[in-house]
Amino acid sequence: MDSTRLLSLLLIFCCVSAVNATGKGRGFIGYPEDSGLVVVHQTTVDILKSNLTTVFIPIMYIIVFVIGLPANGMAIWVFLVRTKKKHPSSIYMVNLALADLLFVIWTPLKIAYHFNGNDWTYGEPLCKVLVGFFYGNMYCSVLFIACLSVQRYWVVAHPLSQQRKNNKVAVGVCVAIWAFVWLTTTPLYLYDHTVRLKDPNITTCHDVNVIKDIQNPFPSVQLPYYYFIFMGMVVFLVPCVIIVVAYVLLLRALGHNMDDSAAGKNRHRAVVLIVTVLMTFLVCFIPSNIMLVVHYSLLKDGVINNGYGFYISTLCLASLNSCFDPFIYYFVSEDFRDHVKNTLLCRSSRTVERMRVSFSSMKYSRKSKSYVSDSGNTQSSSC
Template sequence: MALWVFLFRTKKKHPSSIYMANLALADLLFVIWTPLKIAYHLNGNNWTYGEPLCKVLVSFFYGNMYCSILSITCLSVQRYWVVAHPLSQQSKSTNVAVGVCVSIWAFIWLTTTPLYLYDHTVKLKDPNITTCHDVSVIKNRTDPFPSVQLPFYYFNFMAVVVFLIPCVVIVVAYILLLRALGNSMQEIKAAKNRNRSRVLIMTVLVTFMVCFIPSNIMLVVHYALLKNGVINNGYSFYISTLCLASLNSCLDPFIYYFVSEDFRNHVKNTLLCRSSRTVERMRVSFSSLKNTRKSKSSTSDTGKTKSSTS
């Protein structure tokens, strides 16, 4: 629904709609592979689809998380830019947004490549299952434990470059955004923008605190322990944080709802089973009624003026 609204139902392609379409696309590509993950757990955590599909599932999982972080960062910066520079040229901003989204996907494709360079499936003796990126007991393995050097350095790099730096950028952008709203001269419009910005800030903060902060911290801790040959006693918490990381796909629609008026209207009309033609007829009727009331009001005021003059 979000992709349909942002790509086909939004008449003017604003930079925010482009960033949100990018975010929705990342969620869609992640959800496509979710049935394999569901079947894996229903099968007693026994992966029967081979090493290549396991690598694809893992890369799309982390690709979604890091692409979501970068897209939310760009959306936050863009919201500040709109408030601080309302007269900036729309066409240039839109072209910049498209270029940034293309760069994000190129970066994600490049940075998820290392996830294909080592095996994620592990054959266990007891129980007799094959796990996919889901191993806590090292001593029960039937094959030599693979090197954790690559994932250790990989997740440390991603935690700093694709998590910590965007977090700092988002915090700075929101501080500047609130300051710019506070300095606005139009009180009514400023109050409306301030309330919507506060809701956006709270939604993004909840997304980061619940989905991204715990998972990125535990990824660094988990692979640091494996690198030093220490079994992670908090492995269940580590797995739980990865499950919470998937929750960002459920929280992203709230970002669409509070940022995009087109998305809000489309959701409302969909829930009320209104077609696009019905909505257009309602809009025309409302505009006609509004114009009729204005003309009657102006006629009445003119009559009163003539009467008072007489």
């Protein structure tokens, strides 16, 4: 509940900041001069100098870096090193963690950019890389979460099916997702994202769109418009539908086995997982993808007052998925929970295996809530 309240406050802060920063005038649209510099509206100048872009947004990226780097790094290490028996869910999760990690390692550049007054000093190529990894992470996360949702349903609904343990299918799906995302992020490298402004004297990265002809703005934003319309309507919306259908079928499958106490526990865990995924989408993916479509739809018509402050706030919140995804691993995989606990307690894999064998040879006493060996010796089941 505390995390939900915190996220609600963050959303409210973003909305208030966006309203205060947007004002009247054209959004982040620049018009080139003969000198090569770009002139922007005073509203754009105010937002670029506001606390929203120079304080709040970089602080959010610091949180993403501080939490996302160790959490996803540990997840990859647990899945690759500590988990001996690989299964499709772990394959999807390690790829999801890798996608998050590949984005998180670039966030220091984003932090420095905003703290430096939204002045990009690292050149056009690095700006393209940062933008590419940002959107690549977003759509990779959506697709891998969809795969996890389908896999979770299939394991519960078809527990005796051999297909649920087919790692080759999972590996093939992951390779296809990486290839697809790599291919679909290619258009982001085909046009410039950095813009040198006249006032303030800064270079922005993926913030200002240059409109060469004010009477006909569409050709100037044609490529990003078609790109984000396609990604929002296909790469985001279709996996969303798949996730909703998978979880509805999952709850229905668990509902048929409510007499079983184990099924009741699985149902509770599934509900928590669904809430976690739902929170991730409500905070990270749904607002950002809606605003991407709205933003570029308005840009192509040169519409006045396009709410850019709220738009960049939703993109900032989209990066929080790198912090939420480890909670998805926690609720999906029991092995992940155990391995993380043992890793934090500095237990080696050999020690854990000896403990498992030792406990399996003992009888559990409900009265003492401990394991009792045949000789009468008692050992606690707590770690």
